[in-house]
Every structure is written in C-alpha cells, then in structure tokens.
Amino acid sequence: MNLQEGQQKFIETWGTLGSNWGINRTMAQIHALLLISPEAKTADEIMEALHISRGNTNMNVRALMDWGLVFKTLKTGERKEYFYAEKDMWKVAMQVIKERRRRELEPLLGTMSSLKAVQDESAEGKQFASTVQDLDQVIAKADNTLELLLKADENWFINNFLKLLKR
Amino acid sequence: MNLQEGQQKFIETWGTLGSNWGINRTMAQIHALLLISPEAKTADEIMEALHISRGNTNMNVRALMDWGLVFKTLKTGERKEYFYAEKDMWKVAMQVIKERRRRELEPLLGTMSSLKAVQDESAEGKQFASTVQDLDQVIAKADNTLELLLKADENWFINNFLKLLKR
DNA sequence: TTGAAGTTTCAAGAAAAAATGAAAATAAGT
DNA sequence: ACTTATTTTCATTTTTTCTTGAAACTTCAA
Numbered sequence A, B: 001m002n003l004q005e006g007q008q009k010f011i012e013t014w015g016t017l018g019s020n021w022g023i024n025r026t027m028a029q030i031h032a033l034l035l036i037s038p039e040a041k042t043a044d045e046i047m048e049a050l051h052i053s054r055g056n057t058n059m060n061v062r063a064l065m066d067w068g069l070v071f072k073t074l075k076t077g078e079r080k081e082y083f084y085a086e087k088d089m090w091k092v093a094m095q096v097i098k099e100r101r102r103r104e105l106e107p108l109l110g111t112m113s114s115l116k117a118v119q120d121e122s123a124e125g126k127q128f129a130s131t132v133q134d135l136d137q138v139i140a141k142a143d144n145t146l147e148l149l150l151k152a153d154e155n156w157f158i159n160n161f162l163k164l165l166k167r
Numbered sequence C: 001t002t003g004a005a006g007t008t009t010c011a012a013g014a015a016a017a018a019a020t021g022a023a024a025a026t027a028a029g030t
Numbered sequence D: 001a002c003t004t005a006t007t008t009t010c011a012t013t014t015t016t017t018c019t020t021g022a023a024a025c026t027t028c029a030a
Helices: A003-020 A025-035 A043-050 A054-066 A089-115 A123-166 B003-020 B025-035 B043-050 B054-066 B089-115 B123-166
Strands: A070-074 A081-085 B070-074 B081-085
Touching: A003 A025, A003 B089, A003 B123, A025 A043, A025 A054, A025 A070, A025 A081, A043 A054, A043 A081, A054 A070, A054 A081, A089 A123, A089 B003, A089 B123, A123 B003, A123 B089, B003 B025, B025 B043, B025 B054, B025 B070, B025 B081, B043 B054, B043 B081, B054 B070, B054 B081, B089 B123
Parallel strands: none
Antiparallel strands: A070 A081, B070 B081
C-alpha cells in the first residue's frame, strides 16, 4: 500500500467509525484529513481533497472547532484561514470524552433525576422506579469515573508542564 | 409526572441517546420498553406500545438479541414468543462495552496494523506514520483497559456466584 | 396433509440526515 | 466609501437510513 492509498483508507476508516458513533461521516473525514496533514489546510484544500462543497466544509470545520479538535490559524500576509488538528491522539481521546460527557451524560443525569420523582405502587411503577434508580447509579458511576480520568490526565499534563518550567 | 408520562419520557430519552451513539432509535426504544416492563412482552404488545410495524419490531428485537440485551422466552401452552430485557444496568453496560469492543475496536486494530505498513519518507509520509502509530497505541490501550474491566467484572460475577454455591 | 398462528424477509416507500450552491454577510485593503 | 476576497447561512436537493406491509416461510396441532 502506498502513501496515497493509505491516506485514503485512513480517511475512509475514520469516517466510518465516526458514523457508527453518531458523528457525521464528513466531519470525521475532515478530522482524519487534518490529522495526517503536516501543515494546516485552507477550506479550499479540504474541499478539493474530499470532494465536498464549500458549505459542507465550513459547517463541519466549525463543528470540529466546537469539539475542540481543530483550530484556526492565520498566516501573515494571507487573508485565508488555515485549519489544523490536535495531533496527540491521547489528547484527542480525552477531549472527545470530555465533550460527550458534558453534552450527553450530564443532561442524562438531569433526566434521571426528574424520573426518580415518579411515584407509583403498581407492578409497572415498581419496575420503573427500580430501573430508573439502577440506571441512575450506573450513569453516575460512569460520570465520576470519567471525571477522575480527565482530572488525572490534566494533572499529568500540568505536572509535565511544571517539570519543563523547573528545568 | 405520573407513571405513564415517566415511561414515555424514559423511552424517548433512551431512544435519543441511542441515536446519538449510532444506534437505531427504535431499537433503543424497544430496549427501553422492555427494561421498564415487569413482564416479558410479545411482538404484538411492542408494536402496540410503540406504534411500529411488525417487520420493524421483528428486526429490532432480533438485533437486541444479537447484542445480548434481550432474550426470548416461551410460555407453556402458548405459541407466541415473549421478550424480556436484562434488567441489571451494570450488566447492560458491560454487555454493550463487550459488543462494541468486539465489533469495532478489534477491526480497527486490524486496519491500523495494515496502515502501519505504509512506508514513505516525505513530510506527508512522516506525519501519516506518526499519526497512525500514535492512534494505534491509544486504541490498543483502550482495548486493553476495556478487556481488564470486563474480566474484572466477570470475576466479580463468578466470585459472587461461587459464594452463593458455598453457602 | 392441511390449515391456522406466528415469524421472517425484503422490495418499495417514507423519513431523517447530510450536502449543495448561490446569495448574504463579513472583513480587509485601497 | 468602495471593491474584492473570504466566510457563513440556509432553502433546496440528494443521499442515507429506517419503516412498512404483504408474501413467504415456519411451526404446531388436528
């Protein structure tokens, strides 16, 4: 497999993975493209590389920036915006966990808490209460575990950073 | 909120959550329905509760069985099949992790390994190799961690089971 | 063997999600 | 203020995914 085929396969694989996990295929493909680009790319370069429209490119690049996975940079003397991805895959994983936790787990805990208020003594009511309670606990546990993971990672980062300063 | 509203909200929430994570909304809703049902339900009951067709019901119930989240049971003297869900949400979580690991992480490791074979000394080639290598490591790490988690959980289960036998 | 009850399949239709592209908005230089 | 380069928006179109429903299939009992 040569480089070009490899790049193609990488972009395709990342796109498929994304769509299996509820992430727009194109968004994941743009991410993949930027992950393997040594240099930041313009919207035009992305459009050309992936054969997608300007509007699509713009929407998905912005979504990637919202996720904290892609950043914008300006080159002196040029008006175009350049985009590049965070390349450290560990940081990427942590960022995705952080965002999904914020966007989904936390709202879910809110919903569970409102469902815990339902009072009903029928068999259905009892099963409902029990399922909600159990689920709430599992979600809370997952939430705490992920928070710990993220904090540990931040500390690790800060610690390394401090070490660098102290040299 | 009364029981019926709560049930409705639960089913809807679980469905939305599913679709955010790449799982068919209806499949998630059937799962939710069975999670809060004290008794196993027939295809007809599911159809009626969720206003969906027989074909749709059948497809998604089978998918849930493939995921190991729902089981079939027969009542003596009846020809209809009854379906019920695993209710222990911790087990549900472990089962989902197990299946997604098997269906996605493992194939992904295969792809990464084939991409690691790409050799190219250009700047693009170097960035490609570096990204693939880094990603491969992160995925392998996640895979191992999840395997540990699942094994720990199985042991916990086996241990509890043995304790019960020894009483 | 036949028929009734129940389940499964799958082509076609419907719904949902994503992409396009042109117009509007913004920003930067003169 | 005006012109031009660039980005953003969004109504419309396209693509993808999901659902339907009827026919085929299976199972069981008489």
